[in-house]
Amino acid sequence: MTAAEEGHEVDQLRVVAQARLEVAVGEGRLTLEEYSDKAAVVWSPTADRALLAQIVPYSADPPAAVSPPQSTIVGVFGDTKRSGRWSLATKTLALMLFGDVKFDLRSATITAHSSTITVVSIFGDTSVVVPEGVSVELGGFELFGDREFDGGRQDAGPGAPVIRVVSYSLFGDLKVRAR
Structure with missing residues (x-):
């Protein structure tokens, strides 16, 4: 096999691996952080055929439970924090009066290609x-x-999940960062 043919095969394997990653994160088998880590490997210049074939092995496991399409959080004089393994709804609404909202999505599972947090x-x-790469x-x-956004060092790859953060705040800051 020539170097050009091998390069073409690796490119095709990248596309297949990326598609399998998207399915896995959509079914809840991968967290956003796991997706981000694996997508970085898929699109790295050093990825070879063996690595790409192993990056997303076929799994006959049933998909995780589907999170609800909407979630509403209301807080008065208190903070709300979500972290660790949790399901992010397609649309999340947080209404807060004298309280902070903290969402850590690095270990969250999502069921939609795009999710909105308002x-x-x-x-x-x-x-x-x-996670970086989202x-x-x-x-x-x-x-x-104030509004502060730190997108991290890694660009979102093709087909990466989209997180929309819509904030309407009076006397409060918005900080969004990738880690």
Whole structure:
């Protein structure tokens, strides 16, 4: 096999591995962080045929339970924090009065290619941590507050999950960062 043919085969394996990763994260078999780590390997220049064939082995395990399409969180004079292994709904709404919202999505499972987190906050800060390699879109506004976004070092690959963070805040900050 020539070097050009081998390069073409590796490119085809990359596309197949990426598609399998997308299915696995959509079914909840991979967390966003696991997806991000594996996608980085798939698209690294040093990936070879053997590594790509093993990156997402076929699994006959049934898919994880599907999270609800919507989730609503209401907090008054208290903070809300979600981290560890949890299911991110397709649409999450957090209404906070005098409290902070902290979401850590690195170990969260998602069932949709794109998820929206909407936060309405009066006198409270919002913090969202996503794994590197996940596409993040920001919207909304902060009145008397700051907006900070750190996308990390790794670009989102083709077909990466999309997390939309929409924040409407009065006297509060929004911080979104990739780790």
